[in-house]
Amino acid sequence: MFAPEPPDLVQLARITPSIYEAGLTCLAKAAWYALGGHGVLPDNPAAILGTSFHEVVAAAHRGTLMAANHSDRTPARQLFDETVRTLHKKAHPLVKLKFPIPERLPYYNLHRERTSIIAAHIAVSRLSTGSPVETLRASTSPVRTESRLCSKDGLIVGRADHIDGKSESVVDYKSGYVVGADADAVSDSEARQLRLYAYLAGENGIYVSKGIVVRGSGQRCELPISPAEAEAEANSARTQLQTINAAVNNGAVFSDLASPSPQSCKSCVCIPFCTSFWASVKPEWSPGCGSHVEGNVIDAESRLIQGVSLTTLSLAVRSGTIAGQNASVEQIPSDWMKIEDDLPCSGDVVRVVHGRELEMNGNTAVVRIDKAMTAVWRLRVDTSRGDE
Ligand code: SF4
Incomplete structure (x- = not known):
């Protein structure tokens, strides 16, 4: 297996929360997030399970995943299994050599059960509040799940897990395992991401005053977000985008942007x-x-x-x-x-x-x-x- 070449740098039209987060420590890493070829490097196997977790939770929020009650986890398990299978088929050959069948991915059953518990809870809550299926709602709906949101100037884009205008909240689901006291608080990195999503929600007519992180264990942490904080984070992201593009204009290559530590x-x-x-x-x-x-x-x-x-x-x-x-x-x-x-x-x-x-x-x-x-x-x- 040959090491790939770094990406050729070109101007970035926009920045996402994940590019921004990467660029806070290393602009070369941010460039890879923006320009790197999909499937060139083997993903961490946990990413397949994490993506599947998000897919199932999003389906529950949209109303396309049904559950009769909190214990009815079968539909969520089935969707989780299908999604993992699809992603596993597309995975890098090294991942498939290591884990020839999806069920052998590390902690498969743990992720599957955690996903089904959270998704069943969301699906039942939707039923009890009489929420319609999201795809049928008007575009002015104050609820968005995994919708691509763009700032008015087009420079910042992002896809928040769930935005609920009625409760003025943006929810970010985390499939990873966080130990100890760190699980009880929103981390700096999570806070930056939530502020950017709050900003994007505001730019799209949905007022958000708090961010919520829901961990795979079901634990929830909240963060108040003021409009000024959301805007400051967005401006910081714009500045990073300008920095990368200015370097590209000046002929920088990947290694010129690197900050190894x-x-x-x-x-x-x-x-x-x-x-x-x-x-x-x-x-x-x-x-x-x-x-x-x-x-x-x-x-x-x-x-x-x-x-x-x-x-x-x-x-x-x-x-x-x-x-x-x-x-x-x-x-x-x-x-x-x-x-x-x-x-x-x-x-x-x-x-x-x-x-x-x-x-x-x-x-x-x-x-x-x-x-x-x-x-x-x-x-x-x-x-x-x-x-x-
Ligand atoms: S310097 Fe480190 S963080 Fe930056 S791209 Fe290279 S390996 Fe990644």
Whole structure:
């Protein structure tokens, strides 16, 4: 599997809440969100379940998902299963190799049950308030679910999970698991997103005075939002859009926009191809950023273990969060590395992202794979630091 090229930068016509959030720590990451090719990188498997969660919850809000009572979760489960199946079919080949059937995605049943509980609750609440099916409402309806909203100047667009003008609220559903006290409060990032949605609602004639986050566990947190706060967030997003476009006008390329740091690069999808990351990353980044290593392949040894071909790569470390001079990346399913080409061999340069560093064995770091997250990327041409 070859590392993709960074996107060619072009002017952005508009900014979304997710581009804005990415750009607060790294404008290159924002550019990828805006311009990166869909399906080029394997999604986190949790994203498939998260998207399905949103689909089912939206159907419940629209009135297209029925439930006889709070315990009637079958319709929600069925829609969840169908949606996951559809998304799984379109998933990156690496995701399908790791999880050949959707039900094997990590925490599938947990997400399915949480989704069905929340969706059944919404569907029953709609019935009890006599709300009509949303698709039949007039366009002036103060209720919007997953509707694309655009600012009057066309520069900001977003799709809020649910906006209810009657209760003056915008609701954002979160499928992810948040631990401890953080689950009780709206995070800074969630607050920014809610303010932008409140702004977009206002621009479309729906007054919103509060944001609500509903977590997968059912926990709710609220945030008051004033018109001034919503407008300030929108202006900040516009400024970021102008900054990116000014850089593009001046001929910037992807790496010119990059701001590598443990905080900004944590969980960034661009790590496989981001030369700025590999030029900056240090072993000290490991606690916050995970285990990543770039190295020259010294040896690739494959063995059949219980009928599965597993390959251990011995690397001379060039860069990464690994402290050793060498790394042994153990027992990688060989198929994961044969999606576009044959196995890496001596002399190739590879990047192993989101591994698990286990221990040091002399000067060699032992790295194991994480089934959900690890990927091995080969570099087509080693231009990372101009040293060939
Ligand atoms: S890996 Fe780091 S520097 Fe590169 S785009 Fe992502 S956040 Fe920016």
